[in-house]
Amino acid sequence: MKYNFDKVIDRKGTNSSKWEPAILKQMFNGEDVLPFWVADMDFKVAPPIIDALKKRVEHGIYGYSTRPDSYYEAIINWTKRRFGWEIKKDWILYAPGIVPAINYLIQTFCVPGEKVLIQQPVYYPFANAIENNGCHVANNPLVFNGEDYEIDFEDFEEKVKAPKVTAFILCSPHNPVSRVWTKEELEKIGEICLENDVLVIADEIHNDLVYSGFTHTMFASMNEEFAQNSITCTAPSKTFNLAGLQTSNIIIPNRKLRLKFESNLERNSIGLQNPLSIVAIEAAYNEGEEWLEQLLVYLAANVKFIDNYLQENLPHARLIKPQGTYLGWLDLRKYETNADILEGTVAKEGKVGLDGGSWFGPGGAGFMRLNYACPRKLLEEGLVRLCKAVRGIKQI
């Protein structure tokens, strides 16, 4: 079956966080802003997911629900088929999202006053989770080499060895710089953390969204020692556009760590799951693969479209070549390096809503993040608005 990703679907009036005028006003100071920020997609989900939901909705009773074996098998089979990692049912814990899970993980494994290492610019809820739970951010800044981003391993080791650093949050693939880390890079990370008894929290929410020529390696799949010193977070939410169904898989092979985390989840009464999400997620993992493959082709074509459009209309801007995710990291520093001016002008003059680079921490100023998981027609309209606004800041 051929899926139509070109179809523009009106999301207004569906309580979409990305599109809701009141939220756009709050975030970008305008209700008529065209949104390319929150990381969900403007595409309809795969038909088997809709069928499973319809069937469940038509039953008419939505009481407290339990996860059947078939639900776990769907996650286990997907992880094995796509990444070659064999996981066990017992290892998989449920959390309503990876961001909530990261908060619970910090509460479980870190003591207030300790430090958690991240690699900025990075998905900003990491820093929020660390600070909201009384810990401090330690940063191993990613290094831009003119082409893409690299890890400064000397600095990484120094930061891991620093007093009070208990955990490292690995963003793999990385949001927003869209790197897919190589096996060699992950191996170095794993060895350094292992030697220094620093727990690796591997947020692999974007692991299915990887472009041709790149391969995602699941950190914990590399060897038993890494598996025992890590917690892996995956989800069907980005892959299949199910973020609102609020489900993530927290995979913990290490029994001691698992029991500790489980008891924190229990203490907070986290465990019951929305009955609609149970059937949707099973359908996604079992029957969504063909849709995903076509989605990746469409996203890759969107990347080309952005590249070409920028070359013609904003030649000193550059999209950092995405290796994964559907979040483009735009280098606009030749036009403006002051984040307030750049981000303010794009929102006000362009009436287009992108994540400001500065939101992602040090290293983000002069960049903006463009969510290009949308029909090309919308993308084009967004680029027209963006380029017009940025050209207005500085004519080169």
Ligand SMILES: Cc1ncc(COP(=O)(O)O)c(C=O)c1O
């Ligand atoms: C790296 C990363 N982690 C987590 C999330 C959100 O996860 P959840 O909706 O499961 O809380 C996102 C969403 O953009 C993300 O990019």
